[in-house]
Amino acid sequence: MDEKIIALIPAGGIGARAQVGGHSGPKQYRAISGVPMLVHTVRALLNHGDISQVHIGVAPNDAYITDCVMPESSRVSIHRSGGASRADTVLNTLLASKAADNDWVLVHDAARPGLRADSLAALVKTCLLHDRGGILATPVPDTVKRAVVDNGLDVIESTVPRDGLWLAQTPQMFRVGMLRDALLKAKAQGFEVTDEASAMEYCGYSPLLVKGSPENMKVTWPGDFDMMAHWL
Ligand SMILES: Nc1ccn([C@@H]2O[C@H](COP(=O)(O)OP(=O)(O)OP(=O)(O)O)[C@@H](O)[C@H]2O)c(=O)n1
């Protein structure tokens, strides 16, 4: 295969929701079983032998990354390319990576250290087989309610049919040039991008859905750290 596969970890967030209750500092540097969350995430990606380089985008004023010891440092590049939003961090880091348009990029949240090797392998295999971008996701397992506020209380307005509803995870895998152009277009036109697939959808593409697993949850709230420690 001529084209390379790189990984890109947006790690420029502040983790405000994880700080509820008094924890301080960006969540990606908090230790889970004695190892910073970001290091667990880097390891999960390096585990895949076809990923040539892992590019990490941190905030320009990040004071923690220099103390974070990375495994296989020759396959890891750090860029001070964090932006105001996750999508800005992804775009800036993609440009900083200098990857070729035809290369593939796997964008994966620093906050998802529980990525399983079999899920990652399935995503890569499926996207290459079909020459089409795709994401890990899980079908919605529960009955879904739409809420409204009634006299200050959350109440149910309706039950939403869950058929065809999936929860988006990462990694999200696309050709570098196509993803860059989609992110640039969405940004120029003021479309809010919460994940890479939404930028691609905005440009008319229909990315593949590949089934992930619950362990790949995004560590968001303080209680999520203990659950992740259990899984890791
Ligand atoms: N400006 C930003 C915002 C987020 N992220 C990254 O995007 C991923 C997913 O975002 P989320 O879990 O929402 O992290 P935070 O934005 O840090 O969390 P919060 O919304 O609670 O502040 C994380 O790896 C986070 O570091 C980023 O690189 N740049």
Ligand SMILES: C[C@](O)(CO)[C@H](O)COP(=O)(O)O
């Ligand atoms: C990209 C993502 O992980 C998909 O679920 C997610 O959208 C990013 O986090 P946020 O909480 O939606 O900002």
